Amino acid sequence: xxxxxxxxxxxxxxxxxxxxxxxxxxxxxxxxxxxxxxxxxxxxxxxxxxxxxxxxxxxxxxxxxxxxxxxxxxxxxxxxxxxxxxxxxxxxxxxxxxxxxxxxxxxxxxxxxxxxxxxxxxxxxxxxxxxxxxxxxxxxxxxxxxxxxxxxxxxxxxxxxxxxxxxxxxxxxxxxxxxxxxxxxxxxxxxxxxxxxxxxxxxxxxxxxxxxxxxxxxxxxxxxxxxxxxxxxxxxxxxxxxxxxxxxxxxxxxxxxxxxxxxxxxxxxxxxxxxxxxxxxxxxxxxxxxxxxxxxxxxxxxxxxxxxxxxxxxxxxxxxxxxxxxxxxxxxxxxxxxxxxxxxxxxxxxxxxxxxxx
Amino acid sequence: xxxxxxxxxxxxxxxxxxxxxxxxxxxxxxxxxxxxxxxxxxxxxxxxxxxxxxxxxxxxxxxxxxxxxxxxxxxxxxxxxxxxxxxxxxxxxxxxxxxxxxxxxxxxxxxxxxxxxxxxxxxxxxxxxxxxxxxxxxxxxxxxxxxxxxxxxxxxxxxxxxxxxxxxxxxxxxxxxxxxxxxxxxxxxxxxxxxxxxxxxxxxxxxxxxxxxxxxxxxxxxxxxxxxxxxxxxxxxxxxxxxxxxxxxxxxxxxxxxxxxxxxxxxxxxxxxxxxxxxxxxxxxxxxxxxxxxxxxxxxxxxxxxxxxxxxxxxxxxxxxxxxxxxxxxxxxxxxxxxxxxxxxxxxxxxxxxxxxx
Numbered sequence: 001x002x003x004x005x006x007x008x009x010x011x012x013x014x015x016x017x018x019x020x021x022x023x024x025x026x027x028x029x030x031x032x033x034x035x036x037x038x039x040x041x042x043x044x045x046x047x048x049x050x051x052x053x054x055x056x057x058x059x060x061x062x063x064x065x066x067x068x069x070x071x072x073x074x075x076x077x078x079x080x081x082x083x084x085x086x087x088x089x090x091x092x093x094x095x096x097x098x099x100x101x102x103x104x105x106x107x108x109x110x111x112x113x114x115x116x117x118x119x120x121x122x123x124x125x126x127x128x129x130x131x132x133x134x135x136x137x138x139x140x141x142x143x144x145x146x147x148x149x150x151x152x153x154x155x156x157x158x159x160x161x162x163x164x165x166x167x168x169x170x171x172x173x174x175x176x177x178x179x180x181x182x183x184x185x186x187x188x189x190x191x192x193x194x195x196x197x198x199x200x201x202x203x204x205x206x207x208x209x210x211x212x213x214x215x216x217x218x219x220x221x222x223x224x225x226x227x228x229x230x231x232x233x234x235x236x237x238x239x240x241x242x243x244x245x246x247x248x249x250x251x252x253x254x255x256x257x258x259x260x261x262x263x264x265x266x267x268x269x270x271x272x273x274x275x276x277x278x279x280x281x282x283x284x285x286x287x288x289x290x291x292x293x294x295x296x297x298x299x300x301x302x303x304x305x306x307x308x309x310x311x312x313x314x315x316x317x318x319x320x321x322x323x324x325x326x327x328x329x330x331x332x333x334x335x336x337x338x339x340x341x342x343x344x345x346x347x348x349x350x351x352x353x354x355x356x357x358x
Numbered sequence: 359x360x361x362x363x364x365x366x367x368x369x370x371x372x373x374x375x376x377x378x379x380x381x382x383x384x385x386x387x388x389x390x391x392x393x394x395x396x397x398x399x400x401x402x403x404x405x406x407x408x409x410x411x412x413x414x415x416x417x418x419x420x421x422x423x424x425x426x427x428x429x430x431x432x433x434x435x436x437x438x439x440x441x442x443x444x445x446x447x448x449x450x451x452x453x454x455x456x457x458x459x460x461x462x463x464x465x466x467x468x469x470x471x472x473x474x475x476x477x478x479x480x481x482x483x484x485x486x487x488x489x490x491x492x493x494x495x496x497x498x499x500x501x502x503x504x505x506x507x508x509x510x511x512x513x514x515x516x517x518x519x520x521x522x523x524x525x526x527x528x529x530x531x532x533x534x535x536x537x538x539x540x541x542x543x544x545x546x547x548x549x550x551x552x553x554x555x556x557x558x559x560x561x562x563x564x565x566x567x568x569x570x571x572x573x574x575x576x577x578x579x580x581x582x583x584x585x586x587x588x589x590x591x592x593x594x595x596x597x598x599x600x601x602x603x604x605x606x607x608x609x610x611x612x613x614x615x616x617x618x619x620x621x622x623x624x625x626x627x628x629x630x631x632x633x634x635x636x637x638x639x640x641x642x643x644x645x646x647x648x649x650x651x652x653x654x655x656x657x658x659x660x661x662x663x664x665x666x667x668x669x670x671x672x673x674x675x676x677x678x679x680x681x682x683x684x685x686x687x688x689x690x691x692x693x694x695x696x697x698x699x700x701x702x703x704x705x706x707x708x709x710x711x712x713x714x715x716x
Contacts, residue, residue: 152510204651240615288554294562
């Protein structure tokens, strides 16, 4: 048995990584379909040495598709994912559109694969900044409980898509080579493509990712709060985030403070993280060993270091968490969900359609 | 009455800024003396349109000097500051060497100018990352008290000196223009000139500033803890820091979480910060207004925004604090201390010598 897999948003920053992750996947793939907007349709991409022509996504695109990976923005998922489910596919959606829907599991396979068992045709992949934090903190939560999380992120521009990467490279060339004053650089994308104003990122740190909500937190920050509660299945966990974009192309870093329910000895915390699937301990101050964004790029794991006691709070711990936002933060976590669905024999048409066609 | 002022470390990243700040200072200056190591002695620098030849620092350099600004590393201050005091000068030291000495006031003029009154010839300028946090938090502490601080920094490379700036520019050119993989870039300075290993900063975030101490915090992190307690004159304030270098040339950003002793309404916190000397409120999410490093460069003020309640802790507040690390973080704060000494009539020889000659 082998699947027909579709990638929706195949030409984007995450879509192209999804194709690479599928090439290296254990998933039995008979056929790969690449879908996109009309703008990118007609392009040719490679999969395992074969040319595949990108097709425009339509309501009829999903006939015969077993697994559809979506990463083309929330409005595309909102419109087409229900058609994919109706056609018998299982959808793994990398956008935020369905994440808080109670009928949709929100899954980091190392943390809550069991949630897949109750799927209704759509599984949501969490936000990049949430996923890596979950991989690092779940082993701590399992042993000592989690009371609260305060996180400040150092996020890469690739989370805002391929055009944000190009914008950043152009700005840096203008600032470093052409001598343009960083505050005079022009920007069209960051901090959020859909917002009113745009700011340059070269030699800057932008304390805005996505647009602001009514409570003066950004959507990115509220995603970290709400998704953590859903994935860890605990509405009582306190989570407040400050999400910041920095001039890094790929791999997010996070400065995370937690308070555990029970006192957690640091040596045991390190052991628990080191032995957790998907997590790699990189923590030896005497040898200057700690996670670095440039070393995480291209890797599937989440790297954790700088683990140390708070100087005052007996149950407080600080750590530094780094992972490739395009891989574990998006493409790999989505493909890993597909692999897990296959392993659990959960790739099958959904009869009770919960998601109305629009 | 006008002073003879000496700048020790005149050719460095901070020293050159000190000269500019002195040019724009209200301090009556009759003569400026520029001192450095033997390596830079003989160079010529400009002050108010006049050429000044840089002299080598010796034990005899300070005859006739009224005010000596030191920024040439801790060992230079350790050796020569006592000679300057003995010669009758008042020393403003920008290094960490004397900061925890009980005979040395550690001063941010907006916060604790009164501590200058008890000086013994040497006044210490706090660490850059501490200073801007003090300017933002002192108005909050005055009205509602401060229970604890958790801070994650986004620090510019200029804090590591002129060579770190050159290293960063070279790496960025190699990565952006020449296409070198960021993890293959060579580094000689960062994260800490005096440490064993060096890592590239282009497209990276380095969770190490200065070397590590025995408790797995870095010296930079412990400076934020210890200096906050000394400046705010409260050993009970809880402070834990994570200090991170990012690819920004100048201006540090900080994600700061505080818990106040009394509940502080956000609107009143914003008003208190806006009306505090040296602080500028930049906080309007509806207009995407928040402090940015590129806008803070060249300014003396500390910019504060993203002020919002913690989502759970009734006394918890988050904010984003940005300032030019070379100006308020070093050169301007040092010159401002000198101005304040002058205003308070405290520029005079010290008779009771507390700092032994070496």
